Amino acid sequence: MDRRGKRPRTRRGKMRRLLQLCRLELHGRMSFIFGQHLIKPSVVFLRTELSFALVNRKPVVPGHVLVCPLRPVERFRDLHPNEVADLFQMAQKVGNVVEKHFKGTSLTFAMQDGPESGQTVWLQKHDKVGDPSTKWRSEDEMAAEASELRAYFQ
Amino acid sequence: MDRRGKRPRTRRGKMRRLLQLCRLELHGRMSFIFGQHLIKPSVVFLRTELSFALVNRKPVVPGHVLVCPLRPVERFRDLHPNEVADLFQMAQKVGNVVEKHFKGTSLTFAMQDGPESGQTVWLQKHDKVGDPSTKWRSEDEMAAEASELRAYFQ
Numbered sequence: 001m002d003r004r005g006k007r008p009r010t011r012r013g014k015m016r017r018l019l020q021l022c023r024l025e026l027h028g029r030m031s032f033i034f035g036q037h038l039i040k041p042s043v044v045f046l047r048t049e050l051s052f053a054l055v056n057r058k059p060v061v062p063g064h065v066l067v068c069p070l071r072p073v074e075r076f077r078d079l080h081p082n083e084v085a086d087l088f089q090m091a092q093k094v095g096n097v098v099e100k101h102f103k104g105t106s107l108t109f110a111m112q113d114g115p116e117s118g119q120t121v122w123l124q125k126h127d128k129v130g131d132p133s134t135k136w137r138s139e140d141e142m143a144a145e146a147s148e149l150r151a152y153f154q
Numbered sequence: 155m156d157r158r159g160k161r162p163r164t165r166r167g168k169m170r171r172l173l174q175l176c177r178l179e180l181h182g183r184m185s186f187i188f189g190q191h192l193i194k195p196s197v198v199f200l201r202t203e204l205s206f207a208l209v210n211r212k213p214v215v216p217g218h219v220l221v222c223p224l225r226p227v228e229r230f231r232d233l234h235p236n237e238v239a240d241l242f243q244m245a246q247k248v249g250n251v252v253e254k255h256f257k258g259t260s261l262t263f264a265m266q267d268g269p270e271s272g273q274t275v276w277l278q279k280h281d282k283v284g285d286p287s288t289k290w291r292s293e294d295e296m297a298a299e300a301s302e303l304r305a306y307f308q
Binding site: 076077079081084085087088089092095096099104105106107108109110111112113114115116 | 241253
């Protein structure tokens with residue numbers, strides 16, 4: 001189907017449709033966008049049609065993870081109502097798992113929205129449990145944590 | 155209609171339905187619950203079927219307001235998906251108005267969820283814009299601010 005929902009009839013139309021599908025599939029498999037960063041699927045542990053959750057390269061505390069909309073936006077106000085709903089319903093699920101996995105008893109959810117709020121990437125959502133930590137982590141370490149968290153949602 | 159969605163046929167059923175409506179209406183008009191506190195309608199500036207927004211007695215910064223679910227819960231995990239959606243869709247709307255009204259350029263949304271996160275009331279949601287302030291405000295001052303904010307949604 002093309003943008004107007006019609007199935008292509010010509011050979012050229014069919015080829016274009018096939019290319020569109022390939023691009024979408026590749027995009028879905030190969031990368032996620034978080035602000036100006038391209039995210040590897042290995043660090044993503046949950047995904048819906050509108051949102052995804054990933055582990056952090058430099059967690060402020062153990063269990064500091066990010067929940068993001070799939071569609072890149074500059075400000076929170078740019079998200080559509082269904083994207084807002086999906087993002088925070090995912091944040092709720094992720095919070096439960098993070099609290100359990102890191103044996104926490106509380107969570108902090110924070111969203112810095114705009115340049116004066118300390119925002120360094122364009123949209124983020126945190127869940128924090130535990131003690132402070134400031135080290136940069138390797139890709140393997142991040143992939144291992146993502147794999148552990150992913151298991152809770154399967 | 156009773157709990158099963160049927161319209162009452164007997165006189166007793168009709169009276170019971172009328173009483174239910176009165177109670178709901180009274181609850182809607184007379185009080186909101188925020189954690190262990192009873193909130194006066196004069197400080198509430200937005201309400202949906204599931205959430206409400208109010209001004210703060212002791213704002214950390216000008217434009218520090220609260221967005222709460224109407225159903226009192228102990229933790230974020232206790233909210234149903236539609237309550238989560240409504241709460242954050244309201245937070246988005248309120249954030250837009252607060253940023254405009256207080257002439258801000260950024261917002262911080264924070265939810266302290268559980269005793270170890272610094273939570274003093276059971277569920278809250280903040281939008282902050284501007285400079286620090288720590289004074290306690292009078293009910294009149296709060297009602298005046300709520301009235302100004304309410305006007306944006308009318």
